[in-house]
Amino acid sequence: MPEAAKGAGAARQALPWLAWAAVVVVLDQLTKLLILRAYQLGEATPVTGFFNIVRAHNSGAAFSFLAGASGWQRWLFVGLGLVIGAFIVWQLLRHPGQRLFSFALASILGGAAGNVLDRLQHGYVVDFLDFHWSWLAGIFYRGHFPAFNLADSAITLGAVCLIVDEVRRSRTAPAK
Numbered sequence: 009m010p011e012a013a014k015g016a017g018a019a020r021q022a023l024p025w026l027a028w029a030a031v032v033v034v035l036d037q038l039t040k041l042l043i044l045r046a047y048q049l050g051e052a053t054p055v056t057g058f059f060n061i062v063r064a065h066n067s068g069a070a071f072s073f074l075a076g077a078s079g080w081q082r083w084l085f086v087g088l089g090l091v092i093g094a095f096i097v098w099q100l101l102r103h104p105g106q107r108l109f110s111f112a113l114a115s116i117l118g119g120a121a122g123n124v125l126d127r128l129q130h131g132y133v134v135d136f137l138d139f140h141w142s143w144l145a146g147i148f149y150r151g152h153f154p155a156f157n158l159a160d161s162a163i164t165l166g167a168v169c170l171i172v173d174e175v176r177r178s179r180t181a182p183a184k
Contacts, residue, residue: 021104025114026097032118036158037125040134047136058141064155065132089124093117108173115166122159133157 047053047063054060096117100110126133135155145151 018101018104022097022100022110025100025104025110026117028111028114029118029121032115032159032162033121033125036119036122036162039136039158040122040126043134043136052138058139060138060140061136062138062155064135064138065130066135066155067132086124086127089120089127093120093124096120106173108169108176112166112169112173115162115169117166119159119162119166122157122162126159133159135160137161 043061043063047061049063049065052060052062096113099113100117104110123133135157137157138152138155140150140152142151144153148154
């Protein structure tokens with residue numbers, strides 16, 4: 009089969025995964041838009057005894073890593089997101105038939121793209137999910153796990169699925 013035909017087939021097979029990534033981006037951006045319109049920075053609404061909706065801005069990475077830097081980190085994280093996104097698309101085109109692997113990568117792609125869009129639009133990532141438990145007080149300020157968003161949730165889901173996929177693959181691989 010000619011290489012172009014193989015490439016077209018792989019691209020068609022990868023479309024559902026790219027569509028899932030797009031759904032993640034749309035849902036992420038929609039929820040962030042709602043938060044930006046309804047809340048001022050730092051404003052919160054208690055939902056349960058352990059969960060609040062809050063408006064927070066994160067100019068850093070996970071757990072506010074590099075948030076206190078002078079601004080250069082914005083472009084570093086945008087660049088990393090774009091490079092990682094390109095690598096993930098390449099992997100999706102190479103392995104579209106591996107369902108769990110592709111779902112994991114597409115979830116990470118959608119989450120990364122959502123956070124890159126935030127950095128490009130605002131210079132920070134909008135976070136709004138705030139979980140807190142007293143038993144976390146020794147680890148996090150007043151027991152509040154760092155606020156996060158749907159993009160972060162998709163990235164975490166994708167990472168967990170990658171681990172599960174690799175464990176499954178290693179258990180079925182022939183012994184050497």
